[in-house]
């Protein structure tokens with residue numbers, strides 16, 4: 001799903017900064033990966049390069065098999081708008097727009113008409129447990145609620161991949177845990193998720209951890225063994241047959257195949273019309 005091959009990133013300046021030095025990383029569909037490392041080690045740079053927000057100085061990035069370097073800017077924008085969701089530490093909400101419109105903006109470049117954008121924004125807000133604050137402004141929300149708005153905006157387009165840069169960095173521990181639970185729920189719904197964190201406790205909850213130091217990957221626990229993976233990847237065609245005959249511990253999962261938040265082959269919304277009460 002995401003392939004990073006021999007990637008370097010040098011920021012120009014006096015002296016230039018070598019933020020990434022030969023990074024190789026492959027992330028498979030449906031994985032939940034934590035990227036850890038000290039401040040300045042290159043985590044955000046790696047995330048931006050993987051998320052096509054920035055181009056590597058050298059090396060190759062492929063998203064779902066497509067070489068990002070070979071793509072035109074328009075195609076890249078389309079890829080981002082339709083396949084990728086971002087959650088940033090600073091939330092980046094428009095303070096004067098209502099919550100519903102902040103979330104609806106996640107579909108701005110996907111060519112969806114306004115009334116549909118708003119309808120789907122409500123669905124996404126319901127997913128993060130905030131539908132009753134849809135008409136509020138971000139300034140009237142707590143930090144954790146803002147982060148949930150940012151997550152709703154990131155997932156409204158039903159992206160196959162979600163990149164989150166320190167999504168709990170500005171939150172107290174309890175709120176951070178609930179955001180993490182939400183991320184895990186999205187993962188169980190089939191999304192591929194990459195989370196940057198400097199928090200060891202959070203990283204330890206990730207099925208796969210990648211450690212970065214001075215622009216290089218110094219440790220990688222690798223993808224979990226097939227038996228430990230969630231059996232419901234987002235691509236229906238690659239979904240194992242056991243998805244419908246789920247193991248008996250299904251009740252312990254945050255969500256299951258039949259109540260996937262939005263990962264149903266990326267064909268339906270977080271809560272499609274037919275699922276509404």
Ligand SMILES: Nc1ncnc2c1ncn2[C@@H]1O[C@H](COP(=O)(O)OP(=O)(O)OP(=O)(O)O)[C@@H](O)[C@H]1O
Nearest residue numbers: 011013017019037038039040041042043044045046
């Ligand atoms: N736009 C930029 N121009 C020049 N140098 C940059 C730029 N962005 C990042 N850097 C440098 O690249 C290195 C890696 O930065 P990066 O933001 O990727 O680190 P990080 O691991 O995300 O750190 P933090 O945990 O503090 O967010 C740092 O030395 C940083 O100063």
Ligand SMILES: [Mg+2]
Nearest residue numbers: 043044045165
């Ligand atoms: Mg950073």
